[in-house]
Amino acid sequence: MGNGLQSLETLYLFLTTNLSALLATCQNQDQRAAITSLYVASRRSYWNCINKTFHDDDPAVASLVSQLQAAQDRLQATTQGLASVADAISEITEAVKVAAQLAATVG
């Protein structure tokens, strides 16, 4: 398994593990919808990549993997405190956006 798929798996499983807690902190339906929508995007990126080949030697993929790892680090720090749902949604959005770019690059 390449670093690209590994990164997508890490993000998807991080969100899977924390999904229930994230949804519990939502204050309204819009926030819940945003979280579930981002979660679905992360799940689709992961399973798309299961069905594709990764080209880990591609410099563009390596750069995106780095970006995704940085986004996941920020996401983890944000969700640990769960101080602000809006901040968590913002960080998840960033990570899922990079994940989608990564998924589109491979194959």
Added chain:
Amino acid sequence: MTTTAKDLGDYYSALTQVIDDIVKLNELQSVVLGVPFIASDRAQFADTAQELQKRAELARAVQGVVSAFSQLSGSNASADVSDAAAKLGQDLVSIRALPTGSPVPDAISQAEKLVVQLIQEHKERDAAKAMDNTFAALADLYSEERSTYDSINRTYVILAKSLANALVDRDMVDRIGLAAPALQPFGLAPRISSTAPAEGFQELAKLQINEQAAAQITAHQKASTGMQQALLEMSKRIHLLATKKGMSSRGAPLSLADVEKWIAKLA
């Protein structure tokens, strides 16, 4: 070698079952947490399941050829031998690698016709020579995809774990099972009313979920490592027969025990 091929087929069938279970978990997640799961999502899983099923069929075909090959000495040519080898060829050609884009090595399909002919002519060493590249390619294919199989299983276990925890939080899990280990040795059955305090049991249930999840991930990693070792061993034995004195051993590789254990747990 026959056992290795059989276990490979059983392994792929079990992994296909894992995909089916992941679909069910996503359906449950949709109900419990409100996560959308639509037709296109199902199609994504159907693609993966189909590819794994092709590999299961390929392994069955390998099993047929290996079985025929093992009985070469002193046997008569039979339609079964020819059929098994022909089936292997069809499956090898039609299979598409997982993930897409890493095609099955050409060596597999190229060797097939020659193997059929040599098996029919009872030429064990020549058949081994023809199968040498084929089985090396089969072992390579598994090795290349093994970490993807580990990832699929990990995803399955973590998704199940997250949902199990969510159900425990919602007090939707029966607590009788948790009391059973203490009472079973004495032939007693628990009686816990639905109004019994859930707090302590919830922690205990989550601890059990955590430990079992870690054990299941480790069990699959051992199984996939064992399967890879067995395929490499099968390839090595064929190579030895093709190039040197003969097959050093014909028994089942020890590494298959972990594979069979993982398959049995899923059954």
